[in-house]
Amino acid sequence: MGDGDGWVRCELGHRHWGRFGAAGLLIKDGDSFVLQHRAPWTHEGDTWGIPGGARDSHEDAVQAATREAAEEAALDPASVRATGLLVDDHGGWSYTTVVARPQHPINPHAANAESTQIRWWQEAEIAALPLHRGFAGTWRRLRRVKPPxxxxxxxxxxxxxxxxxxxxxxxxxxxxxxxxxxxxxxxxxxxxxxxxxxxxxxxxxxxxxxxxxxxxxxxxxxxxxxxxxxxxxxxxxxxxxxxxxxxxxxxxxxxxxxxxxxxxxxxxxxxxxxxxxxxxxxxxxxxxxxxxx
Structure with a gap:
């Protein structure tokens, strides 16, 4: 358990997980993206989002996102290259989406109980999925991500x-x-x-x-x-x-x-x-x- 685990309230009055903010990894390869189907018991379970979680005090967003992806999707951090950041700032708390590109073919999969499935989706298919509210709010921008x-x-x-x-x-x-x-x-x-x-x-x-x-x-x-x-x-x-x-x-x-x-x-x-x-x-x-x- 890292020192970032814990619930906080942002300046908007919302309750968020991550004492120092949170970060997640969106892997993009052409028009395909890796998404995580969240287990029913998790916050906003049975929705699709990205592997991620609380940042520890010593981590930047890339370090936190790749660590979480290693834990949740069996991803080797060296197998992807971070290419950009999107910061969803709520005031006093933020979620950073780290966009990354595979360095070679990868096969991420559910590696712990937080996920029921992790798989590739085509960009055109994602809007029809039941999305985690936080991810849904940033997807309109993330779907337009250009080449690195x-x-x-x-x-x-x-x-x-x-x-x-x-x-x-x-x-x-x-x-x-x-x-x-x-x-x-x-x-x-x-x-x-x-x-x-x-x-x-x-x-x-x-x-x-x-x-x-x-x-x-x-x-x-x-x-x-x-x-x-x-x-x-x-x-x-x-x-x-x-x-x-x-x-x-x-x-x-x-x-x-x-x-x-x-x-x-x-x-x-x-x-x-x-x-x-x-x-x-x-x-x-x-x-x-x-x-x-």
Missing amino acids: LALIVDSRAMLPGSGTTPDEAVPREEWWNRLFDLARFGVVDDSRVDAHSGPPLDILLPRVTVLGAEGPAAGVTDEWWRDAVSGQPVVDPAEIATEVERACLAALENDERVLVVSDSPLPAVSHAVTRLTAADLLALARNRASKPG
């Missing part, structure tokens, strides 16, 4: 002095710290990232790849965001632009939206990606979400 975000960075943009002004030179090590922060805290889903429609999510959690540099050693850690940032050395600096273009193509083929930081032309992908300068990237890092939900 990939940030591809030419390492030459991370050279000292690549700030917005000469006085804002950023050392290479600090660049990595800022990229880790972007992966962990995300960026607000606004017109900077997607100018075509209103945001279905509050926060986007990008996958970050730096071409032409080896990233810091990973080690064994529960800091999930470190797995979202990688570096790829390139022997010949003249080939960095080619590798950036290849990484962009791979991301597009993987159905990801691509932000790219590079001064190179990138003719094969220029029509399909959003270009950022080093100054733009620094601005994203400064304006990242203040907390991970």
Whole structure:
């Protein structure tokens, strides 16, 4: 039993489970979503929702949601990548839906008494299900979730002095710290990232790849965001632009939206990606979400 277990009342007077809020995991693969049929004895039993539960005091939303999914759906946390957050804030209590994408084929199933069934559903089928009220309230936004975000960075943009002004030179090590922060805290889903429609999510959690540099050693850690940032050395600096273009193509083929930081032309992908300068990237890092939900 974690220290987050317990009932609280929000500022709206509603009673909620989770002393520090709660979080759940919505796994999305194309037009399919994983849902949980709640056992009759649970709160709002015999309804469909997502695996989730109370956050402990030391957890962020991603850690809580993946832990709950491991307990309830036998999910290996390493088998999915968190791609965005939707926060349902009641004032003094919030529920964060963590949207995630499978890293490989998965087969989640009911792993404890809280569920009678866990299965994949097509997006078009879900509205007709008896939904948990909390999930039903956010489904209209969650059903519009777009492909996840990939940030591809030419390492030459991370050279000292690549700030917005000469006085804002950023050392290479600090660049990595800022990229880790972007992966962990995300960026607000606004017109900077997607100018075509209103945001279905509050926060986007990008996958970050730096071409032409080896990233810091990973080690064994529960800091999930470190797995979202990688570096790829390139022997010949003249080939960095080619590798950036290849990484962009791979991301597009993987159905990801691509932000790219590079001064190179990138003719094969220029029509399909959003270009950022080093100054733009620094601005994203400064304006990242203040907390991970």
